Amino acid sequence: MSQIPTYVTAVPNGTEKGVYMAVDLGGTNFRVCSIKLNGDSTFNLTYSKVAIPKELMVAKTAQELFAFLAKQIGHFIETHHGDRFDKDTGRRITESAPEGYQEEHVFRLGFTFSFPVQQLGINKGTLIRWTKGFDIPDAVGKDVCALLQEEIDKLHLPVKVAALVNDTVGTLMARSYTSQGKNGALLGAIFGTGTNGAYVEKLANLKKPLQGDYDKSTGDMVINTEWGSFDNQLSVLPNTPWDIALDKASVNPGIQMYEKRVSGMFLGEILRLAVVDLLKKEEVAFFRDENSSSNDWKSTTNIGSDSSIFTQWGLDTAIMSVAAADNTPELSTLRQELDSLLHVYSPAIDDAQAFKAIAGAVARRSARLSAVAVAGIVLQSGKLGGASEEEPIDIGVDGSLVEHYPYFRDMIYEALRSIDGIGEEGAKRIRIGIAKDGSGVGAALIALVAAGME
Numbered sequence: 010m011s012q013i014p015t016y017v018t019a020v021p022n023g024t025e026k027g028v029y030m031a032v033d034l035g036g037t038n039f040r041v042c043s044i045k046l047n048g049d050s051t052f053n054l055t056y057s058k059v060a061i062p063k064e065l066m067v068a069k070t071a072q073e074l075f076a077f078l079a080k081q082i083g084h085f086i087e088t089h090h091g092d093r094f095d096k097d098t099g100r101r102i103t104e105s106a107p108e109g110y111q112e113e114h115v116f117r118l119g120f121t122f123s124f125p126v127q128q129l130g131i132n133k134g135t136l137i138r139w140t141k142g143f144d145i146p147d148a149v150g151k152d153v154c155a156l157l158q159e160e161i162d163k164l165h166l167p168v169k170v171a172a173l174v175n176d177t178v179g180t181l182m183a184r185s186y187t188s189q190g191k192n193g194a195l196l197g198a199i200f201g202t203g204t205n206g207a208y209v210e211k212l213a214n215l216k217k218p219l220q221g222d223y224d225k226s227t228g229d230m231v232i233n234t235e236w237g238s239f240d241n242q243l244s245v246l247p248n249t250p251w252d253i254a255l256d257k258a259s260v261n262p263g264i265q266m267y268e269k270r271v272s273g274m275f276l277g278e279i280l281r282l283a284v285v286d287l288l289k290k291e292e293v294a295f296f297r298d299e300n301s302s303s304n305d306w307k308s309t310t311n312i313g314s315d316s317s318i319f320t321q322w323g324l325d326t327a328i329m330s331v332a333a334a335d336n337t338p339e340l341s342t343l344r345q346e347l348d349s350l351l352h353v354y355s356p357a358i359d360d361a362q363a364f365k366a367i368a369g370a371v372a373r374r375s376a377r378l379s380a381v382a383v384a385g386i387v388l389q390s391g392k393l394g395g396a397s398e399e400e401p402i403d404i405g406v407d408g409s410l411v412e413h414y415p416y417f418r419d420m421i422y423e424a425l426r427s428i429d430g431i432g433e434e435g436a437k438r439i440r441i442g443i444a445k446d447g448s449g450v451g452a453a454l455i456a457l458v459a460a461g462m463e
């Protein structure tokens with residue numbers, strides 16, 4: 010695994026105070042927010058969102074995009090924090106600080122930038138490549154924090170880009186602040202479109218050379234595991250014919266093999282491939298149209314030929330949550346969804362039951378594999394046998410899969426209990442909780458930690 014050092018050397022414990030800013034550039038929208046940390050595990054968030062104009066995603070120069078971002082930050086401060094704005098004398102706050110703002114007026118900002126970067130320090134990282142439709146060659150290889158700071162400075166805004174933030178680290182920080190534990194969380198994990206985790210490791214265990222400045226006093230550093238790429242050689246992960254088919258038809262065969270068995274983007278496709286395989290089997294009566302005498306397997310089913318079930322990625326993982334949540338004897342909700350979403354005409358109860366069983370197996374495997382990652386980190390931390398045996402081991406999770414799939418966390422716990430070295434007692438000490446807003450409050454908290462290092 011990549012195990013990327015993040016230069017974040019401490020997690021919060023809920024007593025932190027102050028007003029910080031966070032921005033998030035990750036896809037179609039740019040989010041700007043300010044977060045007031047109240048010091049008692051609570052916070053108030055002020056938020057705005059603007060779509061990135063398509064032409065800026067492919068601008069000639071990075072400067073055009075980052076000037077737009079800085080302008081949005083300016084609008085936000087003017088609207089929500091006018092007290093830090095001197096309207097008469099341009100944007101400087103006092104006469105005595107002609108070249109800038111007084112220190113106490115400067116917002117520390119956490120910058121969540123969800124593209125591949127080489128992190129070189131807590132607020133320094135160079136863009137490796139653009140993804141998700143962005144293409145501004147001029148920006149590749151440049152420090153994205155410096156690009157943003159330059160444009161902020163041109164507008165004389167009272168903002169310092171204090172931290173470059175990965176979303177899993179944001180989740181870890183958000184959980185640490187809000188969970189009311191004494192020592193903060195151990196792990197932040199995402200189970201959404203993709204999966205990844207960031208955890209607190211002892212500095213002494215780091216083998217990678219660290220280039221930037223960082224605070225050595227805590228003895229810890231947060232590591233971004235990039236666990237989605239675990240076991241790309243497939244020496245331990247399960248491998249079914251449907252995993253193989255999914256990987257072969259993907260844009261990156263042989264890569265992100267753990268993620269392809271765990272995360273929301275892929276579970277629906279695994280289920281779809283398994284269902285289609287069964288539909289093709291003549292000897293299995295599954296979604297069968299009893300009146301059909303056709304030789305074409307699609308026409309022997311009671312599924313409309315226009316159904317998305319016949320096309321790659323045609324089945325969204327969300328339907329697995331519907332299947333799991335429907336515990337009525339007739340599975341009426343699931344059957345309705347099969348009809349409206351997948352054009353299955355009058356789905357029979359036993360067909361819906363079979364669909365639910367397969368979906369349940371795919372999801373349960375995902376949860377059990379998720380538990381392996383969680384367990385690996387809990388065991389590595391040594392906290393189960395540690396001195397403070399009564400303290401819970403806190404884990405923050407985020408993402409639609411863990412949030413919306415019924416019993417996903419219960420299935421993770423079920424697996425944790427059966428893992429050597431964890432067991433019933435260990436599983437009781439692990440506290441997995443949803444940590445929302447990693448790119449908001451989490452990013453602000455990283456800015457706070459970074460400000461402490463200045």
Ligand code: ADP
Binds near residue numbers: 201326408
């Ligand atoms: P992201 O990870 O991109 O920030 P999300 O956490 O919302 O976004 O995850 C989106 C993924 O979750 C998609 O792959 C989608 O198929 C899946 N998903 C969306 N809704 C549900 C649901 N109700 N149950 C299970 N998976 C879902």
